Structures are given as C-alpha cells and as structure tokens.
Amino acid sequence: MLEAIIFDMDGVLIDSEYSYFEAKDSILKDEGITVPSSYHSKFMGTSYQYTWETMKKELALPQSPAYYSAEMVKRRQEIVKRDGTKPIKGAAAFVKGLKTAKVKLAVASSSPLSEIEKSLTEIGIYQDFEVITSGEEVEYSKPEPDVYLLAAKRLAVTPQNCVALEDSPNGSIAVKKAGMVGIGFANPDYPQLDLASDFIVTTFSDLDYEKCQKIYQKFHK
Known part of the structure; x- marks a missing residue:
C-alpha cells in the first residue's frame, strides 16, 4: 500500500538550480576559474558541504568549504531577491x-x-x-x-x-x-x-x- x-x-x-549555478559561477569567476554548466550538474541534489569540499579539491580553491558555502548562500539570496522564489x-x-x-x-x-x-x-x-x-x-x-x-x-x-x-x-x-x-x-x-x-x-x-x-x-x- x-x-x-x-x-x-x-x-x-x-x-532554484539556475540560482545555484549562477552563484557558484560568480564565486569561481572571482577565483579566475570558469567551468561548463555540466560541471555544476553533478552536484545537484548534494549538500553544500559536499559540493564545496569536492570543488575545493578538484579546482584547488584557496578558501575553506565553509567560506564558499556561506558566500554561495549570500549571493544566491541576492539572486532570489532579484528574481523572487x-x-x-x-x-x-x-x-x-x-x-x-x-x-x-x-x-x-x-x-x-x-x-x-x-x-x-x-x-x-x-x-x-x-x-x-x-x-x-x-x-x-x-x-x-x-x-x-x-x-x-x-x-x-x-x-x-x-x-x-x-x-x-x-x-x-x-x-x-x-x-x-x-x-x-x-x-x-x-x-x-x-x-x-x-x-x-x-x-x-x-x-x-x-x-x-x-x-x-x-x-x-
């Protein structure tokens, strides 16, 4: 039953996926990194912590996963404020x-x-x-x-x-x-x-x- x-x-x-993609792209751009949208797709459905732990390893990012997670939340909030939920x-x-x-x-x-x-x-x-x-x-x-x-x-x-x-x-x-x-x-x-x-x-x-x-x-x- x-x-x-x-x-x-x-x-x-x-x-919401587009807003995560946009927020992450803007963060990576600040680090001088560009990735195809297909790169972000593999993180769909996973946690913020897992996403940034993996991206830090794969892209040799200088800051901590916690820093990037917080920055992503901040930038995504700005996107949602702009576009609405x-x-x-x-x-x-x-x-x-x-x-x-x-x-x-x-x-x-x-x-x-x-x-x-x-x-x-x-x-x-x-x-x-x-x-x-x-x-x-x-x-x-x-x-x-x-x-x-x-x-x-x-x-x-x-x-x-x-x-x-x-x-x-x-x-x-x-x-x-x-x-x-x-x-x-x-x-x-x-x-x-x-x-x-x-x-x-x-x-x-x-x-x-x-x-x-x-x-x-x-x-x-």
Whole structure:
C-alpha cells in the first residue's frame, strides 16, 4: 500500500538550480576559474558541504568549504531577491491535490532547513507537508539514502511503501537506495539528465494521486 509521497525541493518544487549555478559561477569567476554548466550538474541534489569540499579539491580553491558555502548562500539570496522564489509550474497544485487525498507528504532536501522552510513558505505549500528533512540532519548526503530514510522514519512509514520525486541523478539514486519507487521530473527547460527513476514525467499536469498509485503499484517490489 502506498503510504507516503516524498519530494525533493530544489528543481522539483522550486526552480532554484539556475540560482545555484549562477552563484557558484560568480564565486569561481572571482577565483579566475570558469567551468561548463555540466560541471555544476553533478552536484545537484548534494549538500553544500559536499559540493564545496569536492570543488575545493578538484579546482584547488584557496578558501575553506565553509567560506564558499556561506558566500554561495549570500549571493544566491541576492539572486532570489532579484528574481523572487520561482515555483516549478504545476508543483503547488499537485501538492495541494495530494493533500486533499489525505496521503502523507514530506520533503527530503539536501538544502539547509532554513532555506527549505523559507522557500516552501514563499510558494504557499509549507503547511502541506507533515515532515521536513534536511541534508544538515544526516551524515551522508545524496546519492546516499539517509535523508529519505529519515523522512520515512519521521512519517512512521515503510520506505518501500513510498513514492519519491527527484530531478537530479544523485537524488534519483538516493531514492533507489532507499528502496522507494522513484518518479523523475525531467524539466524541459534544462538539459536532460540521466535519472535512475522508475518513471519519468516532464510536467506535473501528468500527475495526481491516482497516477502516483498506479506508478507505485507497477514498480513496487
């Protein structure tokens, strides 16, 4: 039986990936470094700490990961102030529909808890989730399943009885490792990524509670 539906946030509920790319590019530019956008894509779904620890090693950055994480947050806040928090088209209505169907809902994001609360509040769906889990609360970030398993534990549900929505390769692998049925959101506005999800959608207008039930029944093991 499908017990819960769990959402990633960045790239699934809010259109935020471009702001992370822009913030990181501006920081690297200050260090005299230019990377292709595909370089940033591999960090989608991972924690700030993991991202900058890896980038520091790979790009020989002079400052600490903590310094760059804080600087990224600062610059991204300026971008969001400029552009506003952008919801993914159809995502809020999809969540509201699931809430009406009385299915348990959670968010399992690698972003800091404060960022999750702020973003979901600004697009009007924070109150619709029973549980919020952050990458700050677990030892290992995506592609490890920790944040999804924590969400299931707090919901008091069996991980194998959950559907989880992701937009990144790292996140989709985390869902698979958690034993959940994965729905991948392949945003047509961004380059196609290699998702490990069981089922792929390109718009939330294709999804409702009944469709999630059918996907769960088809791919549940």
